[in-house]
Amino acid sequence: MPEYKAPLRDMQFVLHDVFQAETLWSELGLEDVNRELADAILDEAAKISQNLMSPLNRSGDEQGVSWNDTVVTTPDGFPAAYRELAEGGWGALAGDPEYGGQVIPKMLVLLFEEMSYGANMALGLYLSLTSGAALAIASHASEELKSRYLPDMYAGNWAGSMCLTEAHAGTDLGIIRTKAEPQADGSYSITGNKIFITGGEHDLTENIIHLVLAKLPDAPAGSKGISLFLVPKFHVNDDGSLGERNEVSCGSVEHKMGIHASATCVLNFDGAKGYLVGELNRGLAAMFTMMNYERLSVGVQGLGLSSASYQSALDYAQERLQGRSPAGPENRDGPADSLMVHPDVRRMLLTQKAYVEAGRAFAVFVGQQLDTAKFGSGEAQQRSAGLVELLTPIAKAFLTDKGLEATIIGQQVFGGHGYVREWGMEQLVRDTRIAQIYEGANGIQALDLMGRKIASNGGQNMAVLIQEMRDFAAAAEGEIAEFTQPLLDAVTELETLTATVLSAAGDDPHAIGAASVEYLHIAGLTIYAYMWARMAGVALAADQNDAFYAGKLHTARFFMQRLLPQVKSLAESVRAGSAVLMDIPVEAF
């Protein structure tokens, strides 16, 4: 069974040395947050993920959740662990302080999330859904709803869920059928069936606050007729105590490939009482507050699980004796050398390391933009808000695509031992896999990136990002050219392809959809190159005798020479255009 160990040193390196978080927080007026506090939070997060969450990961997978006549039971130890997480304040990190939330920067919260997912993704998910739901309520609900629901959500007494999908409507929310009928008291009566609701029912908290997309009887067709409602599992009395059960119940839980300890529910709303959040028919926009929160968080799932996989694979490769070095025996007194002598095992481990560490830096980079967008002002604030828009779909899709790739590699390092359950490597693959699918499948993220986030504003935010990468490379001098030159080449390709596809999209409605997935991967690889160049810059200025910094330089080099070239073949695929996809008649498939 793998024991999760939080990669604290690398987290501190990224936070403090690469992104100089303390300086930024000070500029943003977050006076209570400094390096000392940040490190103390990371330490505590490491303890709780290692000692509380990780030990429940395998048993949670084996036991899974169970459903019996609307009641959902989570695995042994989950309710107590959730209570401890709640009492530790881990559900309120970035909440609205007026209702009991803490003002912890996102850069830091993301690192806690990485640890929680790396240790136990299924358990971490319940917390994440609650935080996301609370954020949507804090951003869009009335004062009355906020004061009634937020304090207990931040305190972890109540959990949250997001109810979008219906059996016939997944990606296409415009065709949902759940109805909301206005009632005399200003509330709404919600009727319909939702599926795939993560944490839709469970025994971790005394109440669950559902955010539900539904349509009024006279609503406009399509997505412009969707409204958002808050539907509590138990009604909440004026004094904050719990009242009767609302008319929402769990019809079953799904049996899934992974995240067995996460309850994925069918929820039946049978005239449940709900409260409008935000404006009528503007529900999708309000829900996007939660969705964007979750999308980044889902990206961090890919990061956390691939980091856990890398740790275990590296330990195993060092301990497992098998075969001899091609250059002659290294462990002469032993029966064989360690796996570390084999070039291809190193290739696998370096691929994991290169993706994991660039992914961590990328997540913190997005956190930096989120913090600036939230706490900053003026031009810097606007710039960061634009970057958040641009980077969210990349973070969701690229971190999870590379996350799956890395967990599969980690499993491969273990050979047959990676395929049996005992070592936990296959669970990491099964759990990571959902992150490419839910919260908008990765193909949808790619469409969101090229369509909504680039084409709709003429590539303005992408131009900002490209300029930032160019500026960094231009300012760098000396040895770092080894890393900035391949970065610049990738940036040029990214810029060219952006223009190529936007231009093609003028005449060709399929141009964006035909290019989007490969384009997102090119963008992701280029950003990772930027992250590696920045990390290499810090490492070059540090003590090279410290294996940590030496490792950074070697891995940056590996990334540039062996992984970044993927841009070339992806670019050729993009240039092939849409005809090669669209010309084939359906019956010829």
Add this chain to the structure above:
Amino acid sequence: MPEYKAPLRDMQFVLHDVFQAETLWSELGLEDVNRELADAILDEAAKISQNLMSPLNRSGDEQGVSWNDTVVTTPDGFPAAYRELAEGGWGALAGDPEYGGQVIPKMLVLLFEEMSYGANMALGLYLSLTSGAALAIASHASEELKSRYLPDMYAGNWAGSMCLTEAHAGTDLGIIRTKAEPQADGSYSITGNKIFITGGEHDLTENIIHLVLAKLPDAPAGSKGISLFLVPKFHVNDDGSLGERNEVSCGSVEHKMGIHASATCVLNFDGAKGYLVGELNRGLAAMFTMMNYERLSVGVQGLGLSSASYQSALDYAQERLQGRSPAGPENRDGPADSLMVHPDVRRMLLTQKAYVEAGRAFAVFVGQQLDTAKFGSGEAQQRSAGLVELLTPIAKAFLTDKGLEATIIGQQVFGGHGYVREWGMEQLVRDTRIAQIYEGANGIQALDLMGRKIASNGGQNMAVLIQEMRDFAAAAEGEIAEFTQPLLDAVTELETLTATVLSAAGDDPHAIGAASVEYLHIAGLTIYAYMWARMAGVALAADQNDAFYAGKLHTARFFMQRLLPQVKSLAESVRAGSAVLMDIPVEAF
């Protein structure tokens, strides 16, 4: 639950139109095998895979095998189904006719195997292990052993297993500890523990014939001291009846990511009576007869499961209504268009189709070489024997790597429905995954390819393959240039890289290991380009109004334009050399 449908038309296309099997079989003197018989066998294989094997696939996965005090019970329906397969003669297709085997060409047997795995990989595995063990016995055992064991193995009354791995020795068989002590009667007493033994114990047959690697007490160290022994579960009396139980028992079964219905056993040999197969200390070479058989068969697992995944994904994409075409609604009277209108869904399906159909042609191409090597003579026979050596590791690794990629894509097409168990798409991913690991992990296949199969003979067999591809392209005229030109570019790159790496390997012991995986993928992609060019050639000469042929041309184009370019980035990775992998100190990982 997915229902497997054998892709008979494409199988016949590959067999008859692309490879003109009937002509070859006639040239090889296989007078009893003609097109009519081949199609009849394919029809029967389709029936048994669709009607007998496929219905047990989901239930087998859910129920799994169970172990209780050395007894292994397979899922409901498995024993009866195995009996039916045996009675149908499916275990004797390519057996030695002297002992009851049939003389069915491998080109055809591989297509049966594809169907059996696509329908139910776990069940198909028991048959495959038996056939492989029988082949090793037929090739290396004494007349006495052959006549005592082969007839009941071919008849499916007895199954087979291969016992190589020990807890400390997987890839590195040289360090196995299982002992074989010579007995006065000429037999050996086998003692040791083997793990990961597929079909090591089960209730499908009345006896199991284990082929076991072990070392004599005075054997030379390393792999040169390994001998091969036949160890029956039950002793066999001179009259062919079963005697007492031998001293071999199942200590437990593994709990695994997938192939739940396949028993993966710990086998304890406690002074079991065994019989030498082949010569003392030449056991590994004899076992390779079985391993090479299984390696190709494992490759076909990747093919069969990805074909099953493609079928289901295509059906789902046509039926599922979600969103609208970027070019405007197509299904105006419906609530949404089918998934087929979305360019990225087409990209996913075409990627599956391109890999599956090229993979099928590649498998039959290897079968053609195997048949020529077995039944042919003179130069042609030698040429094919060399190609079999070269192609086996590529088939094992590339078919399974692309198999996993394709099953993951198929799951992605289903969105959330692909992650729940009900639809079977996630089982295909979990089952396919083992094929990249067992029978020599794919990294080992890559080393086998570059080291044993290329470097050790100066690239002679690869030169034969390259010449064949060049000759094909040179002979093709007219429209086919669209397909032969990218093929030729890939062939040139493959040839250049072969020389580059072989040259580097002169000074650098790590050169081969550092290049091998990417090199194998370049070789695989180039061979797939060759297969697509050949299929396109046939399609160009056929009726373009037939959607089948139109589909071939469109998919060939898609492969050349959007998948083959992967060669470029892989080549750049190979050129990066070994230093970028080997320079990093272990402590800097």
